Amino acid sequence: MMIAYLGADGQIVDVREASPLPVQVANAKPVPADTLLIATTNLFPTGERDLLGNTGAPELPTLDACGQYRKLIWFYFREGAGDTTYTILARVTDHNGAPLGAGWLTIASGTLPGGANSWNRLEIPATGDAYYDQYRILVNRTGGSGYYLISKIVGVR
């Protein structure tokens, strides 16, 4: 038996792949967050690199067009415990997307938390709001054995 429902224009609409039942989910609100990056960073080599492996100069942004996000949440799983530092740089651009000036603002740095096979989470920035347009997220294994760092970054509006 064909299932149908009353459409907005008063017409009877058959339920098909292109016209599913108009179900309203109670209490559902869209999550104000977007996945911005999922990346595996090879930290077997030492030396500072961004999460996409970029080591060159001038320094590429790791993330661009992030001005709508109040905060970035950096989830990561580190396979190894090798000593690693991180540095989070940020800057803003004009309405054409060009950075207002050269260089970057350092908004956080330190030792990357977590041991081998650990899940971790960092908020960018740790306190307050962000709204920067571009971020360059750097990691540097300074000791111990090499490992892969697997990251997911979510932007929260």
Next chain:
Amino acid sequence: MPKVCLITSNLTRFNKVWTQVLRHLGIDYTLCVATSGGVGATIQTPQGGLAANSTDLRNYFRLFDAVILCDHAMLLSETAVINYSVYWLSWNAPEDPPFLFFNPHFSTAITESAYNSNFPSDFPIVRPNASDLAGTLYAADGGSPSAFTPLLAGGIEARGACVLFLAENIRAHVMTVCNAHGASASSNVVPYYWKLNPALHSTLANTNYTHRAARNGRAGEILAMPAPPTNSEDTETYGSDCVVAYRYRNIFWLPHAIRRLPDTINLHSSYRLDTLAPMLFWLLYGLQLAGVRPRYKLPVQMETDHPIESFANTPPFNLSYRQQMEALLAKHDYMREFARRTGTAIIHGVRVGGRHRSTSPTYHWQMMYGTGVPADARAVAQQINQLLVAGHREGTTPCGVHDHTAGNFQGGYWLGDVRAGFRRHSGMRYGAPANVPISRGRCCVAPHVLPAGVAPPNALTVQVGDAEMVEWDHTMSGTGDTFDLPLGNIHAARIVIESEIEEMLALGFPDGHCAGHKYTNTAANASGGECYWQALKEFGFRGVRSASACNAPHNTKRVVSNRLWHGFHLITDFGFDLVHPSAGYSRGLYYPDSPSGGDGVRHWQLDHGNDISANWTTSAVAAWRAYRRVVCQGIGNWLFTTAVVLGGFYIHPGAQLMIISLSDPNARFNGWSVQNVIGHPHYNHEVELLENMDAVVRLLSDVLYWGTITDVMDLRERVLEG
């Protein structure tokens, strides 16, 4: 929607390419984790942990269209990789799903008695023995070891193979490694094919068997084996008992597909050469064999940059401009015919800028009209252009703008702060003598708080993405056609893009955006940034090909993370020329005196153990080896571009034009039997890539089809996540 069950024993080493490909095909999946590689492993399912040999697990598997084992052997001396799966080799009832094994570990080094006692006695593939490699396996691809391991080969370092698919009667060049072994897992590892037990196979092949995956109704079936040579030069042969893929009842024994590494390649990432999965053909083939019909097929398409270009000096070939144009004409004639035959559309990025900003004969316009080019060569270039225009109108060779003169450095959008001496077109909205803004002026980015009287009556409203602003007091172009152009603003973008389109119109094309595809491949894959994307949208574009670092080496921009900016597509790029750009043009598959990166073997690092370079002049088989590796690398990278990043695979016809036979330019490769002008093997890159990919598309007719860039963008919109 079809659904498959993936099994891995190591989530940390689980490669996300498995799930990315399934998502793009519209195949649902459940990922289950085995608690170990041993026979006693528990399989962690949504229904709870189930013993590997339990009836509960067997019944659970019956919910799926196929079960896929994602773990693979690294060395034959390992003792436990997928031992838990041995029970499943006997789950052969019609209700049981097909099981797909890729590079499975079943060597005699396995010591668990439960494995060895449960391994089917009638299994017809000889179990590999690390102590008797020659007696249990066939060394593949010349038998030379890879410096690292062929199982981890990515966008470089491919191994070659030509495979005969028996039921389909198709020969295809697909990278094939059944098992691999070496002194260690990370160095000097040799690829191998399997050896068949003919008596056991004969029994199975004559035993009736009913299962939806048994297409010939028999219990055993050789699916694929090394293809016999087509030329006596090719002495790389294998015994009649050599196989690379086999169906044992409902069990598919297939070569390596996707490596065990925590690669997270997806639409949110920029790929790296080391993260490509050039052997994923075997996953696609396995899904088709198992009868897993995808909801979406994947469109296959190819692009070229610079359909007309030339080189002033071409040693050792020393081709004249006319000879170069004649070689290109033959290539384009072939490509247009191929597109007509298959229904694809081969996008061409016309190297514009020669009309107004460069007199170099490397440019399309200059080859047709430049006084620095002999008249006879110009005449052939004009024939090519006519062919392209006709193909553009009929849909086979859509052409779009591709401007290496717009920015600084090597060209492309916004590759510097200012383009000194920019020369624009005449007429149209932004051409001379129109006095138009060339830079952002004073502005207010929140017009609703702009006090009355601040902005003059002639202020402009400008929108870039979500941002709307009011601008005034601009730097203006004046009425002339030449000025220093600040590149980082929408006014510059509009001038640049209109200038490019004006040149396309002057060349006879009806538009500059590949007709209805509304797309082009940007020069240097530099799409600029927001102001260029906005301007491209204004001129009717739906998307462009773009690198992740979209204005390198200026390096101030990165494309938006999901490569979709306000509905505008930024298609991932993957180039496959047989030369590094720094070496100019290719010298061939291999050429002893090439500069660094000057031929295919050098550029893609295919000289394993020097088994090509050391034998090139003394052993004809080296050319066949080089051919197989180049084509396997190309097809593998193209499949990755198609299935994983939904991107644009492209080549430069001009970069490979010297290496073909001028008397038989579109001949297939035939070793030293067909030679180019310097007496080395002829190789036509376009013919070989397209014909070999056509074999793969015909093989994988449930999964792939010859499509267009429009199909790619449509699919991206279906499968893109938030």
